[in-house]
Amino acid sequence: MPRPGIVRSTPRPLTLALAAGVTALGLALTGCTTASPDAGDDTPKSGGTLTYASGDAEPTCLDPHVGGNFPQALVSSQYLESLVSLDDEGTVIPWLADSWTVSDDGLAWEFTLRDGVTFTDGTPLDAAAVQANVAHLQDPETGSSTGYLALAKVAGTEAVSDSVVRFTLSEPDSALLESLSQPWLAIQSATALERTQDENCAAPVGTGPFKVDSWVKQNAITMVRNDDYTSPPGDAGHAGPAYLDEIVWRFIPDSASRYAALQAGEVDMIDNVQPDTIAQAESSDTIVHLDAPRPGASNRIELNSGKAPFDDIAVREAFIRSANIVDGVESLFQGTADRSTSALSSVEPLGVSEPDLFDYDPDAADALLDGAGWTQRDSDGYRVKDGVRLSVVFPVSTNQSIPAEQSLYEQIQATAKETGFEVKLAKLDLSSWYAELGANAYDAVSAPYTKVGPDVLRILFHSDGITPAPSGYFANHAQVNDPEIDALLTEAGQISDPERRAALYADAQERVLDGFYILPLMDQQNHFLYATSLEGARVLPAVSTPTFYDAWLNR
Amino acid sequence: MSELEIQAAVPRRTNVAGRRRPSLAEVLAALLALFLLTAAIAPRLLAPGDPLAIDPLSAFQAPSVAHWFGTDESGRDIYTRVIDGARDSLVIGVTATLIGLGLGVVLGTIAGTLGAAVDFTVNRFLEVLFAFPGLLLALLFILVFGPGPATAIVAVGLSTAPGYARIIRAQLIRVRSSAFVEAATVQGLSGRRILTRHVLPNTLSPLLVLGTLGIGQAIVWAAALSYLGLGAQPPAAEWGAMLSAGRTYITSAWWMSFYPGLFIVLTAVCATYIGRAIERRMRHA
């Protein structure tokens, strides 16, 4: 399975001669603001300002404890650090915690903190700081969502010594370390946390290689180098302070503008890259492509088994068989993404794929529907049973699904129509989209969920996830309500034996896939493009957020 | 007299324009309008293909003989979609304009006829609406009623209504104080009869022009809402939605956004030329 990491682009046959010509012309005319990678020497140079352009929504709070979404994770990875990290193999490695032990019953964890680490406000990193962070995450006032859930089993903390902190759990949690590696559980200065939430949101204080200098809303977050930095993770490329003087973190929601800005040399790195621009960049020698799929769940369509027509497994299978995914992914993602047949991301070592279940087979789909009693067709060619049209309501969040994904849904809509499904796509803004889900007014939906480790399966497929929170939110959109799956996931979440854990998760995944609850599409895409003058940029494997600790500008 | 004499002797722009043959631009606009109407009524006549038929393997093809305007990300023929989109776009433009004009007529008429107090109230109300720039009003409306094509149409209509109302009110007042209305009073016509026989017909006759000119702008605004993701739904081939989808691929497949955009512009330009031609003919007929 491909690991996240830097993929040097190699020239590809030009699928779009004109587009390439345009790019080439553009680059010729930009006067090559970026030097060719071979021109400079390979010794890192200090100094310079890196401009990063994010296509995500601007966070409303720079403290990822508050709420806890991916845009926050992206930017906070520059100034906050977690207790542990993952390496490229997915193995947990030390970061702010040097070492850790777990009791036999799995209910007590002791973390020994790294020596000599101070927050950028001068507060030392100690056990009390970790306690304060856990308290902060669990405080309802904070409004933490992701971090709060991740610490659901943590009943309390105590300072064993200045440098040792103990977590007491209510039940064993096999995913605790993976959870703690996420940026949403990063450790902040206890002093800083005591400030008002407004202040902390504007400039959280951590131990990272950079610190927040200023935040001009809707324009940019400026981060400057932390000259006293001492705590790189185990897989970092060097020690001591970062090379860059400054990072300017901008928000450019329009993907075309974002790419144009990179081409024009106005920014050094962009995220949320569209497949077609990746294809263009592949043929460019001034732009580098970085593919870092997000961990956790794959990108999939969840079929609402809680109500008709998808309460019938035959209809679910028929829908899945009627969708031509491979051709769509090939044309829309232009080789930048592979079709997935797993419930989990390809970066999850415990993921299980079942390619045979998801083949495009319209004949089989027809047979299944005929068998399920959807034998009539109306004048528009849609199947009808008892006077009811075979309709699939599919709300699409324009915030969460990139245009290529939305186009893929349109293609699914078109191919499913041949089998007799009427897919009703509705592009909605985030609030309306959530409202549709909350009202159970959907038959199919695609909702990303990023969490390190296979424990994401519990969130997505355990029947507890059907019960909505007071806000109406729930994670089990497929409304999988299978006691056996529940039992498997609960046990896997507590067990410490890795092999047994893997077997339980594999079993659970197979049951989910065999039940045709989901239609896996591909990994959650997470592509970056950057100028070749930017050296040493990489992603932190935990949730594939970029880090610029080792990065330097070769220009 | 001298002034009249000059008017008679020197071919003046306004005099000649009324009688002259339609200009080249007007002929072109009329032909385009015919084309667009055909596209809206019988799209298969101009583009026999299926606008929704996908062909993933021939996606992103540049304009060619097979695909005049190229293909989009799902291999759909853009020419077919643009033709097919004429109906949606025109329906949006016309409906939104009708809503705007309708509201404008109602507001303008009650302001202009029901006495000073009503006029004052409606005027203040219009002033308030004017303080919401068009798209703001539309956004607010969409915020309340949720996004979607119908909401977008009503939102655009709503945001154009104050402008129409003001024009209609002014026209009403102008007509009401005109000499021919006074002449009708002298003839002994009742107020209501003057209103129905002279004031309203003369007030409303510019509506055709206003409406024609407005359709273009309504299409542009509706497209803006679609662009912001608040308008038409997939896979509808509405131009704004197509343009919005195509913008993503602007650096690699310019034709995806160029042609829908071109048709939006052409439609608006065509509407303007036709509206002006009608206006001139009405003024000089």
Add this chain to the structure above:
Amino acid sequence: MIDTRSAGPGPIRAAPALRLRNLSVRFGAAGTSPVVHGVSLEVAAGECLAIVGESGSGKSVTARSLLGLAGAGAVVTADELTLAGDSVLGLSESAWRRRRGRDVGLVLQDALASLDPLRPVAREIGDSLRLHSDLDGTARARRVLETLESVGLPQPELYAGRRSGELSGGQRQRALIAAALALDPPLLVADEPTTALDVTVQAQVLDLLEEVRGRGTAILLISHDLAVVSRIADRIAVMHDGRIVETGTTDEVLRNPRHAETRRMLAAVPVDKPRGSRLAPGARSVGGSASAAVEASFITVADRTPAPDASALADPASAARAATVVLEAIGLHKDFTVPHGANHRAVDDVSFRLHRGRTLGIVGESGSGKTTTARLALALTVPDAGEVRLLGEAWTTLPESERRARRALIGAVYQDVLSSFDPRLSVRDILGHAVAGPDGGRDAGQGRRGRRVATAQRASRVNQLLDEVGLAGSLLDRRPVDLSGGQRQRVGIARALASRPSILICDEPVSALDVSVQAQVLDLLDELQRELSLSLLFISHDLGVVQHVSDEVAVMHEGRIVETGTAASVFTAPTHPYTRALLAAVPRLG
């Protein structure tokens, strides 16, 4: 003042200020007929030559050709064109620009529009200096003030900073002349310089032009009004259809006109023509412009029998005593609130009586309140005090709903007749509606048959009306915008007559018309009055017209009636000084 020059051309200096031979102007491609055809002129320094003609005669184009400003698309040819001795034929545009304002100045009618309404007059006057002299700012300012003073604006500092809208009609016309005279050009072309002015102001401006001529400036005066030009012109050239049909000294042309057109124009001038005498040859003749060939609409009704009571009018004095009062105004007051809250008294204690079959003329200058008086008489506005009584009964004191039924008794004829027609309607519709009356003829008959009868009756009445005003039925489907000025006014009169009124209120009915058309319309009104025994309230600023049409006259000034009496007594023996001033200012032939 300079000695009188009415006795023919004065001594001609070495080079005439203007010499023009065989000027032709044509618009558009070759082959189109020229609008000016073979015109030759010569004006000496200190001489005033007047070109007189009606609309479309080509006089303005001729005048503008002299400045190289004939207009876009004009093709100007001439054998000779010299200004102050220099040939200006075929000058380039920039060479023309150097001459305009310096060698020749132009004064247009309506100074309100001819001076840029957004710029102070001093700037407008200073422009010529800026363009043609090296004077610096202070010198220019001084010269501007001098020029203003020289056109009869003492204390020029008061006026220099004002815009044309802030000046009175006379002041701004003087300022316009000053702008043309700033550089003292040898030739001044004045195109209808007094047309929009009140008669007293007109007299002042003519005096000013006379004074300018006296300083040695040659003046080419363009006018439609023989009476106006006769006052200062040394010689007169009569233009018709693009040609000069007659030239001569003012005396010769006025006393001994050779060309038919000249004679027609002279006959059409109403001043000093007795009441009831014809101004235009033929009867209800053509309602078109002089050039129009609208023979189709020509209907002769000259031999129609006079109305039965026409003989009663033979002796106006006795008739006045015997006749009934049909319309009576008693102590009318009307105030208007002008912007900024001040009150303006438009009509101040106005009383008058209109007798059956008679014409009461109300004459006054602009702002005198005569139009407001007309509106009060029509009950279009309600007086603040006083009332108007109609046929001895209440009129303005009634609510409009009760008045409506009696509105048929009063018809109205407007100055701007075109705008008094609904622009959507054809002549047929206009007259049809008027004939049907306020109820639209709905109760004329029951059922379809009844309606058909009503429709037929209406159509025949419309034709009868057309006949009465001398219009051809072929005009029925035209819209007023497509008619000539005279035809429009005839339609307007037909509409006013549709309800068979006994009173006609005419507010400046002929002000917008050419003299010959005016003459026809006045003749028509006169005939209709006799035939239908109409009572006319005739409002005009033109004393000549009022004198010609009225039995009794009321002179209005600043909202009041300053003098009233029979036309004969007011015009021959005015008692009020204002009336005397007005009469003195009236331009007369010869």
Add this chain to the structure above:
Amino acid sequence: MAEPLTQRPTPIRPRARTRDRLGAVLRRLAGAVFVLWAVATLTFFAVRLIPGDPAQAILGGPGSQTSPEALAAVRAEYGLDQPIWVQYLQQLGRLATGDLGRSYGLNQDVGPLVLAQLGGTLVLAVTSLAVAWVLALTLATWSTGRGRLARRIGSGLEIVAAALPHFWLATVLIVLFSVWLGVLPPISTSDARGLVLPVLTLAVPLAGFLGQVMRESLLTALESPFVLSARARGESERGVFWRHALRHAALPAISLSGWAFGSLISGAVVVETIFARPGLGRTLLTAVTVRDVPVVVGVVMVVAVAYILMTIATDVASRIADPRPRTEAGR
């Protein structure tokens, strides 16, 4: 000729004029306050119609996981548990003191937030307005007095310009100037270069509108007698244009500028998004998408104030350009 039916204003005493002017200012002020009140009221009640629970929105929207206790706490904190008219009066009271409330999602007070974004939008709108004027004037200068073909081309360009959708034009400009020519940045930058493309995007369509209006009045002005008078004094075409016709042509366009400002604000929503410019438009769009009601209200209020000020500025400008006294009937 006869007097017109409408009375010309008679000269007025200076003291009356001062009193009138004061009255006019007061009336104006009262009108502005009324409009603001109405805008606030309309928005307040419109916002009540928005589906969804504001308390939920404050706690991160429907996607977040909130407890009933937290919801109750938030309701109390934001006064959402009060009867609606109390909330309305409280809101009015806050607005009267310039307090725009607190954003549901941005952990910030709306007032400072919106004010911080106002600058960017004002710079964009005002620059665009100025550039639109220059473009419209340039085209008018070029195409008038140059023959029928030039006039047709000029008028055609204006019609096409007026029909250009902002988002399409922005795209074309980015592809042209940033991607192909690489001379201008496609996003906002700290220097003025980043302003060029956004301003052009907004200015070109507006110039089309202004140009159409100007052309009409320009041609009317060029045919008016005072221009003939000026020519007769030897004024050149250029002089006629700049000294006389232009000012008349500008009058309707000046009165249109108030409306134009409003349309620029609308355009800013799109332009700020595409060019990644900080500003009110982008703030508004984001706030609408996440249902951040106080921010929406705040932006609307600020825009309303800006619009009112702009209208007043427009009036002042037209009065300077046309000092003639206004009559009720107009001219």
